[in-house]
Amino acid sequence: MTILRYALIALVVLILVGLAWWYFFLSSKGETLRESDAGRGAGLEAPSFGSAIGSTYENILSSLATLAGQTGTEGTTTPPRLLQVSKTPAAGLGFVELGSPSRKASDGQSTSTALRFVERSTGYVLEVSPQSGVVTRLTNTLIPRVYEAEVSRDGRVIERFLDGANGAVVTILGSIPVASTTAGDMLRALTQQRLPDGIRSIAFSPDGKELLYIAPGETGGAAGVRVNADGAKPQKIFSSSIPGWRVDWLRDGRIILVQNASDGVPGYAYELGKGGSLSPLAPPAPGLTLLARPLSSALIFGASSGSSLTLSARLDKKSSVSELPLRTIADKCVWSPSEQFVVFCAVPQRPTPANFLDLRHRGEAHTADAWWRVDMSAGSTKLLYAPGDIMLDVENPAIDDAGAYIAFMNAADKSLWLLRIKE
Amino acid sequence: MGMTRAASFGVSLAFLIALPVSTAHAQIDFGGFGADLTLSISPLYPSPDTVMHVEARSASVDLDALDILWYKNGEKIGGGAGVKEIDVAVGALGSEAVIEARARDGDLEVAGSLVRVVPTEIDLLFESDSYVPPFYKGRAMPSAGTLLHLEAIPRFKRTDGSLVAPDGIIFTWKRGGSVIQSASGRGKASASLESPGLFGTDLISVEARTPDGKFSGSASTRVASTEPRLLLYKDHPLFGVMYHQALVAQNFIPETEMSFAAVPYFAEARGANDGRLVYAWRVNGNDIANDSERPSQITINAERSSGNALIELALSHATNFFMSSFGRWGVTLAGGDRGSGGAEDPFGGPAQ
Numbered sequence: 001m002t003i004l005r006y007a008l009i010a011l012v013v014l015i016l017v018g019l020a021w022w023y024f025f026l027s028s029k030g031e032t033l034r035e036s037d038a039g040r041g042a043g044l045e046a047p048s049f050g051s052a053i054g055s056t057y058e059n060i061l062s063s064l065a066t067l068a069g070q071t072g073t074e075g076t077t078t079p080p081r082l083l084q085v086s087k088t089p090a091a092g093l094g095f096v097e098l099g100s101p102s103r104k105a106s107d108g109q110s111t112s113t114a115l116r117f118v119e120r121s122t123g124y125v126l127e128v129s130p131q132s133g134v135v136t137r138l139t140n141t142l143i144p145r146v147y148e149a150e151v152s153r154d155g156r157v158i159e160r161f162l163d164g165a166n167g168a169v170v171t172i173l174g175s176i177p178v179a180s181t182t183a184g185d186m187l188r189a190l191t192q193q194r195l196p197d198g199i200r201s202i203a204f205s206p207d208g209k210e211l212l213y214i215a216p217g218e219t220g221g222a223a224g225v226r227v228n229a230d231g232a233k234p235q236k237i238f239s240s241s242i243p244g245w246r247v248d249w250l251r252d253g254r255i256i257l258v259q260n261a262s263d264g265v266p267g268y269a270y271e272l273g274k275g276g277s278l279s280p281l282a283p284p285a286p287g288l289t290l291l292a293r294p295l296s297s298a299l300i301f302g303a304s305s306g307s308s309l310t311l312s313a314r315l316d317k318k319s320s321v322s323e324l325p326l327r328t329i330a331d332k333c334v335w336s337p338s339e340q341f342v343v344f345c346a347v348p349q350r351p352t353p354a355n356f357l358d359l360r361h362r363g364e365a366h367t368a369d370a371w372w373r374v375d376m377s378a379g380s381t382k383l384l385y386a387p388g389d390i391m392l393d394v395e396n397p398a399i400d401d402a403g404a405y406i407a408f409m410n411a412a413d414k415s416l417w418l419l420r421i422k423e
Numbered sequence: 424m425g426m427t428r429a430a431s432f433g434v435s436l437a438f439l440i441a442l443p444v445s446t447a448h449a450q451i452d453f454g455g456f457g458a459d460l461t462l463s464i465s466p467l468y469p470s471p472d473t474v475m476h477v478e479a480r481s482a483s484v485d486l487d488a489l490d491i492l493w494y495k496n497g498e499k500i501g502g503g504a505g506v507k508e509i510d511v512a513v514g515a516l517g518s519e520a521v522i523e524a525r526a527r528d529g530d531l532e533v534a535g536s537l538v539r540v541v542p543t544e545i546d547l548l549f550e551s552d553s554y555v556p557p558f559y560k561g562r563a564m565p566s567a568g569t570l571l572h573l574e575a576i577p578r579f580k581r582t583d584g585s586l587v588a589p590d591g592i593i594f595t596w597k598r599g600g601s602v603i604q605s606a607s608g609r610g611k612a613s614a615s616l617e618s619p620g621l622f623g624t625d626l627i628s629v630e631a632r633t634p635d636g637k638f639s640g641s642a643s644t645r646v647a648s649t650e651p652r653l654l655l656y657k658d659h660p661l662f663g664v665m666y667h668q669a670l671v672a673q674n675f676i677p678e679t680e681m682s683f684a685a686v687p688y689f690a691e692a693r694g695a696n697d698g699r700l701v702y703a704w705r706v707n708g709n710d711i712a713n714d715s716e717r718p719s720q721i722t723i724n725a726e727r728s729s730g731n732a733l734i735e736l737a738l739s740h741a742t743n744f745f746m747s748s749f750g751r752w753g754v755t756l757a758g759g760d761r762g763s764g765g766a767e768d769p770f771g772g773p774a775q
Contacts (some may be wrong), residue, residue, distance in 0.1 A: 041500075058594050088660050120662050120663075121661040121662050122731070143664035144661070145661070145662060147557070147663060147666075148558055152611050160558070161663075162557060162663065166634075167557075167696075169557050169558070169696060220572070220615075221572065221574075222612070240548075240574060241573070241574045241613035241615075242548050242549070242550045242561060242572060242574050243550055243552075243563070243572070244550055244561075244562055246560070259548060259550075259562070260550070260560060260561055260562040260563075260657060261560075261562060261563035262561050262564060263562060265562065265564075266644065267562075268546050268548055268576075277586065280544075280546065280578075284546065357561065358561055361559060361560050361561035362559075362561070362654060362666075362669055362686075362688065363650070363654075363656070363665070363666055363667040363668050363669040364654070364669045411667055412668070413667075413668075414667060
């Protein structure tokens with residue numbers, strides 16, 4: 001009888017210990033989930049457009065992770081690994097080098113880069129510190145309905161929208177004047193320079209002091225024009241009877257042209273040489289997408305035909321092409337600036353539909369991606385980050401100079417995200 | 424997508440020059456008889472850094488009974504009794520190789536021939552002038568009635584590394600096997616042709632050569648006609664046309680009023696509101712008069728209604744009778760007295 005009593009007591013103790021362990025386990029997991037959800041903007045009040053201003057900026061104020069000037073503990077906590085920087089649609093993004101040391105000190109930032117982006121509805125330029133998640137709005141010049149934006153490394157922006165009168169594509173080059181150290185209001189007017197209408201594709205030079213854009217040619221087709229950032233000295237350096245090209249100006253000064261892609265149709269990619277000569281970069285491939293690595297002849301390129309999606313790599317001009325074990329497109333990848341032959345790619349977690357590229361371009365299909373890291377010199381492919389039940393169709397990915405953060409937009413809703421590469 | 428992959432892909436680069444012995448500088452002397460010997464290569468235009476197949480033929484001598492010796496740039500690369508064929512590595516772009524075959528009967532050279540192989544490349548690019556919306560990152564595909572823009576990018580590389588400029592090259596454009604005289608000629612590296620007809624597929628090819636015959640090559644691609652695709656998007660008052668979110672068969676929009684923009688991808692048009700495009704809108708079975716300035720757009724207000732709208736759109740073309748598209752989308756708006764007729768909450772939350 002006594003033995004039975006002791007056994008029952010032991011059993012009760014064990015059950016209590018187990019319940020206590022379960023309670024603390026759930027509490028710790030719940031805290032992690034709450035932090036993650038808060039970083040993604042969950043739990044916020046639904047914003048309203050009913051204010052007198054009617055600007056989405058007020059909604060940004062309520063939805064961004066943390067804002068400059070806020071007090072409390074939020075500004076000092078480390079953002080979650082995957083941070084939703086903006087729930088409102090963005091037009092474009094880019095990492096910028098921060099200015100003077102005083103500027104860094106004022107923001108409490110320890111590194112020299114920040115993520116700058118343009119809000120789609122207002123054209124406002126905002127900036128977020130990757131380390132703290134602190135967001136600062138920089139400009140107060142309203143440019144409604146900005147469809148595309150580019151950000152140079154020195155902080156200039158290009159904003160592209162449609163002319164309300166004739167529907168032409170308008171391209172504005174914007175500079176942000178240096179803020180007065182004494183003025184209380186940090187908001188500045190965007191200094192604007194209007195470039196020719198109808199530009200189809202545009203890229204900053206590595207130092208931000210020049211532009212290269214693809215515009216309609218005088219007799220049709222396309223013309224590539226190199227121009228100073230102030231709009232002076234336009235120089236036609238390329239022409240083609242093919243209208244659709246995407247231009248990329250690498251940090252080593254090389255200019256890359258990739259023909260607009262369509263599933264199952266051969267696409268071509270070239271390096272633009274002196275005198276407008278075109279040197280092929282990769283063998284023509286159906287639905288070709290391509291990403292060249294700066295300061296190297298390495299490149300990755302994707303092909304899409306029917307239901308087939310492949311990604312291949314070539315490490316240098318003499319090496320053969322090898323297919324990577326990832327089913328994605330090169331547009332969803334970034335090269336690591338700090339590790340040679342390492343590339344980060346967002347990869348659809350489920351099979352993509354047939355003619356995926358065309359469907360995606362038209363907004364008919366989106367993917368749910370996970371980030372993968374491929375080390376081509378080591379021949380390894382590892383999962384970097386899976387966002388769980390968050391549907392992220394990665395577009396316009398950019399990586400900072402230190403190779404610590406990847407920023408990107410979600411093509412499904414144009415929201416802006418920031419991923420810390422290291423856990 | 425009706426576009427099929429270019430059948431010639433992989434061979435669409437093309438390449439080489441193979442001069443028969445009849446050309447003056449390719450003629451070789453051989454002793455004994457004047458027996459004929461011809462060399463044929465396969466593929467006709469081998470790529471740089473690939474392998475080509477060379478075959479010797481003769482109508483006047485029995486090559487099987489002879490020793491055939493093969494040389495590349497003067498170096499023997501193979502041969503033997505009755506060896507009429509050989510695989511030869513093609514050099515890089517800018518290289519030149521002379522492949523030579525000598526048929527011998529003992530010590531007597533019966534016949535000989537050579538080919539000069541200069542690998543070249545030609546890229547053949549195409550895109551249509553069909554309509555795609557602003558900021559579209561894909562390619563404008565050809566549909567019936569549109570123009571097809573083609574461009575040949577030749578790489579005829581001399582041994583000194585320089586390239587022959589396109590204006591020094593004679594281009595011959597073909598549709599199927601028929602030469603298109605109007606598009607062909609010296610320096611005509613680009614061509615604008617009619618796109619294939621409805622459901623049609625055309626093989627477009629281009630041959631290029633220098634006037635002196637030192638360089639030549641060809642490329643081809645198969646171009647299929649694409650049916651225009653009609654899609655509908657929200658035209659948001661703050662964000663503009665939401666080209667990244669095409670409406671699906673059934674949609675819920677938590678607003679009482681919303682504008683929609685139709686986009687006729689790949690249609691023969693200069694814009695969505697091109698006067699040649701004929702839009703016929705119907706909502707819940709009722710014909711809707713077009714906005715005269717923007718017939719591609721429609722605004723629906725669901726105040727004092729259930730909010731359910733079945734939008735139907737028929738699109739035709741005033742001059743292109745091949746074009747006919749139809750779309751149907753179910754939209755559920757926040758009906759009744761809710762909302763102020765303003766913008767949708769972009770966060771996807773409930774209407775305020």
